[in-house]
Amino acid sequence: MGTSTFMKLEIESLSENESFARVVVAAFAARLDPTLEEISDIKTAVSEAVTNAIIHAYEDRVGLISVRAYIDGNVLTVEVEDWGVGIEDVEKARQPLYTSKPELERSGMGFTIMENFMDKLTVRSAPGQGTLVTMVKEIRSKSRVKEY
Amino acid sequence: MKIEMEQHRAVLLVRLTGELDHHHAEQMREQVDREIARHPSRAVLFNLRGLTFMDSSGVGALLGRYRKIDAAGGRVAVCEVPDAISRITEISGLARIIPFFNREADALRYLLLGVPSKRRL
Ligand SMILES: Nc1ncnc2c1ncn2[C@@H]1O[C@H](COP(=O)(O)OP(=O)(O)OP(=O)(O)O)[C@@H](O)[C@H]1O
Ligand SMILES: [Mg+2]
Numbered sequence: 001m002g003t004s005t006f007m008k009l010e011i012e013s014l015s016e017n018e019s020f021a022r023v024v025v026a027a028f029a030a031r032l033d034p035t036l037e038e039i040s041d042i043k044t045a046v047s048e049a050v051t052n053a054i055i056h057a058y059e060d061r062v063g064l065i066s067v068r069a070y071i072d073g074n075v076l077t078v079e080v081e082d083w084g085v086g087i088e089d090v091e092k093a094r095q096p097l098y099t100s101k102p103e104l105e106r107s108g109m110g111f112t113i114m115e116n117f118m119d120k121l122t123v124r125s126a127p128g129q130g131t132l133v134t135m136v137k138e139i140r141s142k143s144r145v146k147e148y
Numbered sequence: 149m150k151i152e153m154e155q156h157r158a159v160l161l162v163r164l165t166g167e168l169d170h171h172h173a174e175q176m177r178e179q180v181d182r183e184i185a186r187h188p189s190r191a192v193l194f195n196l197r198g199l200t201f202m203d204s205s206g207v208g209a210l211l212g213r214y215r216k217i218d219a220a221g222g223r224v225a226v227c228e229v230p231d232a233i234s235r236i237t238e239i240s241g242l243a244r245i246i247p248f249f250n251r252e253a254d255a256l257r258y259l260l261l262g263v264p265s266k267r268r269l
Contacts, residue, residue, distance in 0.1 A: 047203040113204055113236065
């Protein structure tokens with residue numbers, strides 16, 4: 001008997017899919033027995049990445065967003081990929097408070113939140129080609145903590 | 149997302165229930181702004197007790213309302229932040245910009261005492 005270690009979800013870049021994407025990833029991560037706080041962290045980070053793909057990558061058009069998650073031991077890896085406008089300067093984009101869309105009441109905190117709520121964040125992007133956001137989080141689950 | 153608004157003396161009390169993400173922030177922005185447009189410099193209190201989720205879109209929508217009301221001479225406060233979203237209000241800096249209160253009564257007292265005195269003239 002094996003345990004599933006991979007999932008993939010493809011969605012259109014519509015705002016109603018934000019809650020769908022974060023709930024699916026959280027349900028997948030549930031097999032690692034995360035705490036409520038860890039579930040909340042994962043949901044928030046996924047929501048940030050998917051929302052960025054909807055708002056920034058595709059702007060006014062509808063494109064595809066791929067959400068993938070992997071489990072290796074007690075480590076969860078989440079990838080959110082789009083094939084939208086891409087990011088010219090990733091280092092600048094990742095800085096707290098940087099936003100290219102202040103007029104939309106964005107505050108430039110998305111990447112900072114992903115960094116804080118997950119253990120590791122990698123952003124690969126090319127202008128005109130798209131963006132791949134990879135987030136890694138070790139789950140220090142309730143039951144495992146008790147075992148030691 | 150449920151948005152309930154009621155008038156408590158000079159304060160517009162906005163109770164938010166559900167998930168304040170990009171999808172629902174739009175709706176909150178529209179409804180609250182429409183209400184504020186009728187009384188530009190009133191005080192507004194956001195009670196977040198019913199929120200189960202919030203991300204940077206929610207932070208942006210709350211900050212946007214704060215900036216607008218503040219610029220018009222009004223006051224804004226937030227109360228009853230649930231555990232599930234307390235971390236995002238800290239990390240995003242929201243809690244350092246808008247006055248936060250644990251109890252609704254304390255927030256109301258702050259807003260009512262702080263309402264510009266010209267209202268009473
Ligand atoms: N998937 C993406 N495609 C294209 N550009 C992106 C993408 N994700 C982020 N960016 C760029 O990086 C910037 C910073 O992103 P971040 O999520 O930190 O802030 P924001 O989305 O502007 O504001 P907030 O997340 O606080 O609402 C964005 O303003 C945008 O210019
Ligand atoms: Mg963002």
